[in-house]
Amino acid sequence: MSEAIRPDDQLRLFIERIERLEEERKGVADDIRDTYNEAKSQGYDAKIMRQIVQLRRMEPHDRQEMAAILDTYKAALGLG
Missing domain, CATH: 1.20.5 (Single alpha-helices involved in coiled-coils or other helix-helix interfaces)
Known part of the structure; x- marks a missing residue:
């Protein structure tokens, strides 16, 4: 029988997951910005x-x- 996750462990897992997602979002935002900059360098507005x-x-x-x-x-x- 598996042991239930303790509330403090569950909270830590949620926080760590949110932190990973925030880092991914930052990476995607950087990629989007870079794409707009590349398009701008090609003459697009x-x-x-x-x-x-x-x-x-x-x-x-x-x-x-x-x-x-x-x-x-x-x-x-x-x-x-």
Whole structure:
């Protein structure tokens, strides 16, 4: 029969797991930053690329709604 994990051991395991995941997240964030820098060095606009990534994450109906609201605001301000 296996012995139950003590609460203090369980807490330590959770903390260690979180620390590993945080380190992985930092590594991924560094890779993303490096990719944007590489694209920028090839002449692409990283700011626009970030906006495109954000748009691609959105559901189509949310994207359409945002575009409609943006058009309404631009028209109200005489921008377009």
